[in-house]
Amino acid sequence: MANTSSRTLRLLSLLQTHRFWPGAELADRLGVSVRTLRRDIDRLRDLGYPVEAQRGTEGGYQLAAGAALPPLVVDDEEAVALVVGLQAAAQGPVAGVAESSVRALAKVVRVLPARLRHRVEALREVTVPAPGWDGAAAAPDGVDPDLLTGLALACRDAERVRFGYTAGSGERTERHAEPHRLVMLGRRWYLVAYDLTRHDWRSFRLDRITGAARPTGARFRPRELPAADAAAFVRAGIGQLPTPYRVEAVVRAPAGAVRARIGRWVTVEEVPREGPGPDGDRCRVVMSTDSLEWPLLALGMTGAEFEVIGPPELHDLLVEWSERFLRAAAGTVPFRSFADRSGMAPDGRW
DSSP states (O other): OHHHHHHHHHHHHHHHHOSOEEHHHHHHHHTSOHHHHHHHHHHHHHTTOOEEEEOSTTOEEEEOOOSSOOOOOOOHHHHHHHHHHHHHHHTSOSTTHHHHHHHHHHHHHHHSOHHHHHHHHHHHHHEEOOTTOOGGGSOOOOOOHHHHHHHHHHHHHTEEEEEEEEOTTSOEEEEEEEEEEEEEETTEEEEEEEETTTTEEEEEEGGGEEEEEEEEEEEOOOOOOSSSSHHHHHHHHHHTSOOSEEEEEEESSOHHHHHHHHTTTSEEEEEOOSSSSGGGOEEEEEEEESOSHHHHHHHHHTOSOEEEEEOHHHHHHHHHHHHHHHHHHHTOOOOOOHHHHHTOOTTSOO
């Protein structure tokens, strides 16, 4: 019976990953005969799953859209990712989504198996929300769910950990720390901890932690954080990082309209009107960035005329992009490969 139940769960998981499965292929993936597969399909139907069958040589099975969402089968990493996503949405600014995410999060946590529930609850308990953060431009990070929940348990249990860390300069070090809280800013995770090697508070990007965080078994008495909360500590640290470019532009559109389109990523300042009528509306857009490509994209998304104030490199890039777009619009694009334009060698090396 246990083997049959496990196979049924495996079948349901496979049906959820693809829209359509040929019968022979599905039976082969499960390691059963086509006849046994049909019995397993009937078992799923008895449980209320709307499984449709297509007969014939090209026949197969697929989950149909039901009137209600059926129970989902997810593995450990998917369960943690689901909780993390709902938790992020619960802290988001979108009206209506936050409240729904809180309700969904409570339901998901309630039905998790015990071995996962205590890890996920620890993650919820020690994660500090950062409302209003404009980190949408940050690149998404691939953070190991085991690392995330492992650090959450260490934070909750006040247990010292060791881990390898790669700094922005590329230097790799071994850290011994007292974990305090986890913070998610935009789509990037940070660990706020007291660094026992450097004898000071630090914030560590989780995507730069190599391997797993190793609990030492040593407990500690939590220290007083030199900030209002962990999110404020991380924000202050990010604010001290040097940024190579300060982008400034004047957009010929009302500040409210520009703020609604790109306000999450930039600072929009009011500018005195030049004259009567809608054409007199202007605003100043200011941002700090280490890349000039996405500021141009943001300015283009305003849907209005704009003037680049600085830096000069942004104006040069705008000229380059404009010429390229004009050639594309006129259908006069010269035949030059990306490797020719970028300096890449034919073997793919720079």
